[in-house]
Amino acid sequence: MSERVLVVDDEESIRTLVEYNLAQAGFEVMTADNGDTALEIAVNERVDLLVLDLMIPGVSGLEICKRLRQAQISVPIIMLTARGEEIDRVLGLEMGADDYVTKPFSPRELVARVRAVLRRKTEEKVVSEPVVSEAMFVVGDLRLDAERYEVTVRGELIDLTPREFDLLHYLLKNLNRVVSRDQLLDRVWGYEYAGDTRLVDVHISHLRDKIEVDPKSPKWIKTVRGVGYKFVQGE
Numbered sequence: 001m002s003e004r005v006l007v008v009d010d011e012e013s014i015r016t017l018v019e020y021n022l023a024q025a026g027f028e029v030m031t032a033d034n035g036d037t038a039l040e041i042a043v044n045e046r047v048d049l050l051v052l053d054l055m056i057p058g059v060s061g062l063e064i065c066k067r068l069r070q071a072q073i074s075v076p077i078i079m080l081t082a083r084g085e086e087i088d089r090v091l092g093l094e095m096g097a098d099d100y101v102t103k104p105f106s107p108r109e110l111v112a113r114v115r116a117v118l119r120r121k122t123e124e125k126v127v128s129e130p131v132v133s134e135a136m137f138v139v140g141d142l143r144l145d146a147e148r149y150e151v152t153v154r155g156e157l158i159d160l161t162p163r164e165f166d167l168l169h170y171l172l173k174n175l176n177r178v179v180s181r182d183q184l185l186d187r188v189w190g191y192e193y194a195g196d197t198r199l200v201d202v203h204i205s206h207l208r209d210k211i212e213v214d215p216k217s218p219k220w221i222k223t224v225r226g227v228g229y230k231f232v233q234g235e
Contacts, residue, residue, distance in 0.1 A: 002028040003118055004046055008038040008061070009053040009080060014103075018051060021107040022114065035059030042068060042075060049118055051110070052097075053080040054088050062091055069096035074162065076117045080105070086198075093202040096161055099189075100199075120190050121162070137172040139220065139233055142211060144172055153211050163188070164207050167200075171221065171231035180228040204229055 005027045007018045012033070019029045030047070032038040035058035042050060042064070050068075054061035065077055079092045079100040089100050098117050101110050137144040141154045146169060151158045160168065166188050171179065179187075181197035189199075208215040222230045 002026060003048040004028045004030065005049045005051060005114060006030045006032065006038065006041055006047045007051045008032045008035070008056060008064075009051075010034065010056045011053075014053070014080075017107060018110065021111055022051075025111045025115070027114070033057070035061065035064055039064050039067065043071065043073065047075050048121075049114055050075055050077045051080065051114070052077055054092060055082070062088065062095060065092055065095040065097050069161070076121055078110075078113055078117060090198065090202055093199065094206055098163055116190055120166075137169075137175075139172065139175065139231070142220065144169060151211070158210050160207070160210060163203060164210070167203055168207060168211070168231075171229065175231055176233065178224045178227055178230045182228075184228065200228075 005022050007015055007022070007029060008031070009015050009018070010033045015031045015033065019031055022029045030041060030045075032041060033056070035056050037058075038050075038052070038056070039059050041047065050064075052061045052064060059067075061079065065079075068075065068077070077092075077097040077099075079089065079097045080103060081089045081092070081100055082103050089102075092100065099113055101113060135146040137146075143152045144150075144165075149165065151160055151165065151168065167184065170184065170188050181200045184200050185197065204221060205215070208218050208221055212218045212220060220231055222232055224230055
């Protein structure tokens, strides 16, 4: 069964361009020109990935991201944003979007992004042989179980997006070692990212909000100015 992509954009020329290139790449493609229709399709039909313009009639792209994540619908989302819309792009990432492509964009690049995000989704579902040393991480009152795909802090189960989980997992595998933003993009996102490293900063901020007692003064995820981040054992 072909993977199904929903393309949402109110510009017919863009919908047609994206639909054609994704279909040529072997994907089944559905389209919508407004947020209301897109949300209805995403909630009620099988959708493997959403290519979503933020500026659309009806329910906005940002609101769609928010509602899908609130409903625990984990369909991957790639945002389409106009050049210079950094605020909307950051908000979209904070609301659960997985990636973004800036207009004007290369259809080949968009297809590559779609494949990369879907590949990661597939890999996340693969059950690997248990390796205790790599499957369980305990730092203070934080516990990450890679086999169960669970994170608990002070005994409370934390709701992380797949990307946040992978980011935390990689930081823990490099406990007390500095990892650069470029390294995180390559290892966690799984492909060479063409955008800026703000993507990492947004996800780190969101992760801190969920696991740190005081996100503004984190005890675990430390910023190494000019380099990247480091997960430490705590003070």
